[in-house]
Amino acid sequence: MNQSIKGIAIAALALLLTNPVVALPHKTNQPPTNARSQPLKDTLIVPGERIGPITRTTTKQDLAKLFGASHLVDKTISGAEGIGSFAATQVNLNQGRSLLVVWSDNTRTKPLDVRNLGWAWKTREGIGVGTPLSELRKKLGDFKLYGLAWDYGGTILLDSSRLSSYQGKLILRVDTAPNAAQKYPNDYQAVSGDSTFSSSNLHWKPLGIRLEEIILLLNPSQ
Template sequence: MHSSIKGIATATLALLLNYSANPAFALPQKINHPVTVAKSQPLTDTLIVPGERVGPITRTTTKKDLVKLFGASRLVDKTISGPEGIGSFAATQLNLNRGRSLLVVWSDNTRTKPLDVRNLAWAWKTREGIGVGTPLSELRKKLGNFKIYGLEWDYGGTILLDSSKLSRYQGKLILRVDAAPNASEKFPNDYRSVLGDSTFSSSNPHWKPLGIRLAEIIVVLNPSEQ
């Protein structure tokens, strides 16, 4: 374990280990959400309530409930990698248009207890207005000054909520930011200054030219007991 992680609260570390070390978290911007041809059931509730629900998906929602809510044609079952690439988790992709796609990760293959909801598209927002694509400047207005893990490692860009105004979401919400695709080429010195397994203040001037935006949201519903 990297020495810089040792100071994190145990609950936070457990969440990062259980929910971060897989392709869905590490490269959210590269995940393709298939376009649904058939009309989706109207979904006006796109509110994220950390630890409680993502729209109509709650801590007790099952795969059968998803079928009733959205129809089987919009669901795709899959398996994603477990912590550090060891083991795997059952998951169900929900394909909805207008930026409402998401992935439900289950506690086991029965798909009756959701661990978390991730790969949230841009329409999903918290009550504070935080969603995928929110720029760093807006995050600082809503979270205050906070700490961020450096880029390009297992937990790159992860926001330490316990250092923010939204510390009440600790253990219920995982947020990860990333730089614009061409940032490393356009601003190599600034980019290199915020790399690696160290923490950096959100007010660090090297973030400013990099086009930092929220790249990934994971809403924890039933924390893993592993």
């Protein structure tokens, strides 16, 4: 790894490790399929600014006004590597629009980030959960990402992409298709571990890589 790429990797990992709310969360259960929501046409992600009508200043009370209190479920989630806990509110919406708001404290008046996004949410570039690696490369160029099978596996280093301006505002993480590790163990091992790899590495191709997780940072803790 050359020094510039190594510096990018260290900087990106430092951001994740020093900010617990930025840590990639474990998957949560999907909302009930019969959940009904208020009409919502704006499903745009604007890194660092908003996701649909949710902005840096949105409160729990605002969420109730926007979506209806019956669609909100308060919960507590763990921080990075299980350290600490954070208040969060699940917003259960249909048609791939559900999301989870993580708060700065128990007053639920300042959102730190929004995560667990449904497939309907997308950036201006058309990036959303489920976007395949081939499309990501068209939009981001030939970027770097962390290897699979560790805490930050599959995290894209946005500083190495065309969307470097999103660094510190958006976290993108990819994952393999189901059972890819069993079907293609050699390819899987070749791009696994605490190292960075090019998105053009041929070992990614058989693994069915798609965007698995988007985290929008609104008021990241310092």
